[in-house]
Amino acid sequence: MILRPVVSTDVARPEGARTLAGGWGWFDRVELLRRDAPPEILRAQKVGELEALTAPRALFGERPTVMGIVNATPDSFSDGGLHAAAEDAVRGGLAMAAAGAAILDIGGESTRPGAAYVPAGEEIERVVPVIAGLRAAGFVGTISIDTRKAAVGEAALAAGADLINDVSGFTHEPALADVAAAARVPVCVMHAQGYPATMQQNPRYDDVLHDVxxxxxxxxxxxxxxxxxxxxxxxxxxIGFGKTQAHNLALLARISAFHGLGVPILLGASRKRFIGTIGAAPEASDRAPGSIAVALAALGQGVQILRVHDVAQTVQAISLWRATVTGYAND
Known part of the structure; x- marks a missing residue:
């Protein structure tokens, strides 16, 4: 059973509505989701404990946060090679930070569908100079290391990273969780069905929302x-990790359900294939408008962190979205 908050950002907030996760959204209804029954709408006031939905999030919870993607790889699906050289990755990361990215996510192994495995040593050689270079250049925001491997996590933290983002959900190398625990750094745990090389080969779920x-x-x-x-x-x-277009859309339509986990939600839908399919944009680099549309829809459901390629455009869109839903310009 899942209690999904039916989130609103409307300026006309009724008395008794609950603030969602200490952020910008509110709700006075919840959708009761069960595997064996149709959805049911309930008044929040008639539901018991809602602490998981209302408690403020300690990390990145008060306002939308943008995470900029810095792929230090030659073969990422949308920008492979753009930041393959460390100096280019540092330059690109600093530009994202200047445009408003509070987090930079550094990855040295492509996780696009069909991508090959990268040995830990090679991955370390790709990411450590980028992380060290960003810190040397004065970046003081959060640096996330996008990795599945404990050795890479250790090396990245030593170089200046302070968040571990594991697309395998800390299942590929469980020792990576021990690295994070010892260092007392935040982590992002992601759902993926299968490994990058094979994950898009006919993924199946009993009920994708409940299963994830x-x-x-x-x-x-x-x-x-x-x-x-x-x-x-x-x-x-x-999104996109062992999921069809129908799976992705089902998750996005009810993404506010994941607030029930009691942690911030990160959405990484930027430039994904379903955006190109629905938006008639076969080239990944042409998918910024569709990516921003998906991002703003997620903000409307209270999603706290957006992992994006097009930082400046997304930050501008968020500024206007916030201004139009609140009725005043935000600083």
């Missing part, structure tokens, strides 16, 4: 058992 939710709930419990407090955990439903 239950998997993330189990992984969060495992991370807590490994010594990582829930207050340092972020959840990502993994």
């Amino acid at each position: 939710y239950d998997h993330l709930a189990a992984r969060i419990a495992a991370l807590e058992a490994a010594g990582i407090p829930r207050a340092r955990i972020i959840a990502d439903p993994g």
Whole structure:
């Protein structure tokens, strides 16, 4: 069973409405979702404990946060090679920070569909100079290391990273959770069905929303058992990772369900294939408008963190979105 908040950002907020996760949205209804019954709408006032939905998030919870993607790889699906050289990656990351990215996510292994495995040593050689270079250049924001490997996580943290983002949900190398626990850094746990090389080969679910939710709930419990407090955990439903277009859309339509996990939600839908398909944009670099549309829809459901390629355009869109839903310009 999942209680999904039916989120609103309307300026006309009724008396008794609950603030969602300490952020900008509110709700006075919840959708009761069960595997074996149709959805049911309930008044929030008639539901018991809603602490998981209302408690403020310790990480990135008060206003929308943009995470800029810096792929230090030659073969990422949308910008492979653009930041393959460390100096180019540093320059690109600094430009994203200047445009408003509070987090820079540095990756040295492509996780696009069909991507090949990269040995830890090679991945370290790609990401460590970028992380060290960003810190040397004065970047003081959050640096996330996008990796599945414990050795890469250790090297990245030593170079100046302070968040671990694992697309395998800390299942590929469980020791990576131990690295995060020992360093007391936040983590992002993502859902993926299968490995990048094969994940898009006919993915199947009994019920994609419940299956992904239950998997993330189990992984969060495992991370807590490994010594990582829930207050340092972020959840990502993994759009495009072992999911068809129909799966992606089902998750996006009810993405506010994941607030029930009691952690911030990260959305990484930027430039994904379904955006190109629906938006008639076969080239990934032409998918910024569709990516921004998806991002703003997610903000309307209270999603706290947007992982994007097009930082400046997304930040501008968020500024205008916030101004138009509140009725005043935000600083």
